[in-house]
Structures are given as C-alpha cells and as structure tokens.
Amino acid sequence: MPHLVVLYTNNLETQSDMSALCRKLADAMLTVKDEASKQVFPTGGTRVLAFPAAHFAVADGQRDYAFVYLNLRMGRGRSDDVKKKAGEALRAVALEHFTDLLAKRYIGITVQVDEGQEAFDAKLSSIHPLFNRN
Amino acid sequence: MPHLVVLYTNNLETQSDMSALCRKLADAMLTVKDEASKQVFPTGGTRVLAFPAAHFAVADGQRDYAFVYLNLRMGRGRSDDVKKKAGEALRAVALEHFTDLLAKRYIGITVQVDEGQEAFDAKLSSIHPLFNRN
C-alpha cells in the first residue's frame, strides 16, 4: 500500500537518472524499521512512480528552474516517529542524488509524507506471495 | 467533481489496453447508486485519467514487476456504504480487466477511495448542461 510519487519538471530528464533515483528511493523505503525493528514497508507493496511534467512554471520564471516533488503516502496508524524516519530516509536519498545539481543549477526539492485517509482500500497482487506477506 | 486517477508502471503500456480500462471504470462509476437509488456520480462530472510512470521501481527490483494504482476522489458527505460501493465497483472492473495479467506476470493493483477535503472548489463546464445537472 505504501507508494511514493515523484513529480518533476521535465528539464531534468536529461540531467538526472530518474530511474536510478526511483530504485534508490525504493531501497531506502525497504530499510525503514518501526519501534519493534520490523520492516515498515512490505517489500511486495513498495513502489515508486515518477512523472515528468510536460509543462511547468516555477518561481518567477526568469531562470531555468527545476523542481522535484516526492510524496509518500503511508498506511494509517504509524507513529510520528516512524513517519519521520521514512521522510528522513527519502530526504537523505534525494540529497545524495541531487547534490551535484543543487550546486550546479537552480533546483528545488520537496519531500512530504502523508498518512492515507482512504475510505476504501483493496489490493490485487501476484507480487505479494513472493515475499511471504512481509 | 468525482475523478479517478490511475497511475501505472509504463511496462504495462503494450500489455494492457488502458484506454479501455478508463472507459470501463467510468462506466462502473456511473452505475453506483446511493441509499435513495440515485446516481452517485453525475454523468457530466465523471472522469478517469491515466498516467504511465516514465520511471519506476517496484518491490526489490529483481523481477519485471508492474503496478497500477487507482485513486478515486469523491465529494464530501457520502456515507461509508456509498464509498464502499464505489470502491467495490472499481475493484470489480480492475479484477476483470487484469485477471489474465495477474495470472501471467507479477503485478500489483491497489484501489483506494478518498473523500476530498478541499477548502475551495469551483467548476467551469460546458459538459454538465448536456446532462441536466444529474
């Protein structure tokens, strides 16, 4: 159920390996542990999806700005501490991945973690059985 | 105001007819009735938008996994029962549409229904008048 959506200005498409970023973010999610040292995000339910914006406007539009938005939607009921750990894990990946670009160009990166408030939630999966429901 | 957003890994683009899926999902939304047997989603306000992710990472990345996320945002004030009926209608379409792929490949499908909490809501439409505001 956890998923991370990455929205970004498409002027980054040739400047940053976004597939590699997705993989690093997913790997980071898989390392997050809760208070009982249990994996927070089930392996079979962890997914990162990235979407370049075909059109965009950033700030005053006077320079070649770029922007990346990382939004993680977690299942309900986790502690504030776990949400913070998840956010910090994503932030650390983003900082590592974009360090060079942050120094070389105008770019803004935002990481936000939301707790889902869904009124209905259903899953169909041929992936979960691979991972013993963890 | 209701809308359904479908986010999916682009390895499905040639394996599944996503335009057909959108139509089936919209048709299913139009059949949902409330406690008074009234159509829940106004015809002129029903829309399904699907976006393939240009980049993605799923689970441990060791196999060719696919993922589809269906997220319905409903107007406020509907009963839990109506939200559940809407979710079940979408789930049934997804199950029918992806039955073959669920058997043939690794794929995860999640259906979530959210109740919008918007602080502002405005509409401009040349579609609604066609449907007598139903």
Added chain:
Amino acid sequence: MPHLVVLYTNNLETQSDMSALCRKLADAMLTVKDEASKQVFPTGGTRVLAFPAAHFAVADGQRDYAFVYLNLRMGRGRSDDVKKKAGEALRAVALEHFTDLLAKRYIGITVQVDEGQEAFDAKLSSIHPLFNRN
C-alpha cells in the same frame, strides 16, 4: 511548499497552450496576499506542474469531451479567506484561459484547493536563496 498540479485530457494538447497556462497560474499565485498584505506563496517555492493523461474517459464517452483538473496544495494554517482568495485567483486564470474552448467544445474544468496534512516536510533548494526567503 505550495504547488499546483494540473491534470488534463491529452486531447487538449494541441488546442491549448498549457505552458502558458502554467505561467499564468504561477503569476496569479504570486499575487495572492494574506490579511497582513503579505505574499502568501513564496516566490522561490511556487511551482505549477501539468500532466497530460495518456488515456482517459469522461462522462458517457459519447462526445469528444475534455477535462482539466487544477489542484493546489497549500501549507497548513492559512485562514479560510486566504484559501478562498487563492482558489479564486486560479479560477479567474482558468476562466480567462479557457473562455474560447468553453464556447467551442465540451470541456470541464475543476479547481480545488487542499490544505496539506503532511506528517513530514523537508526542503532542499538552490532557488530560495535568490528570493531572500520570501
């Protein structure tokens, strides 16, 4: 932190200049003032991202319908009045931008403003320093 996401049916791609729309929306956001006449959305943190849907279904599917969804996510703690002013500013831009299309074709446009409820929020930016943290 504020950002505006525009989701639209891709039958509009050749009928409407969506890059121009993004710029006009960002400019409108930058004009919104709070009760103390202070700019609500920091220049360096204002971004509009637009995504054409590769697949879609609208209403009964019997005509060539189009749809545009504008969703602004604001930071927490603003007054209802400020949220409404922000929504009205976006609605005014949408109305101006789509007036011709509203008269010429079937199109629905929805503007919604949400208040973010994020459990975690972090920023990395080489844009903000340009604007003195306003």
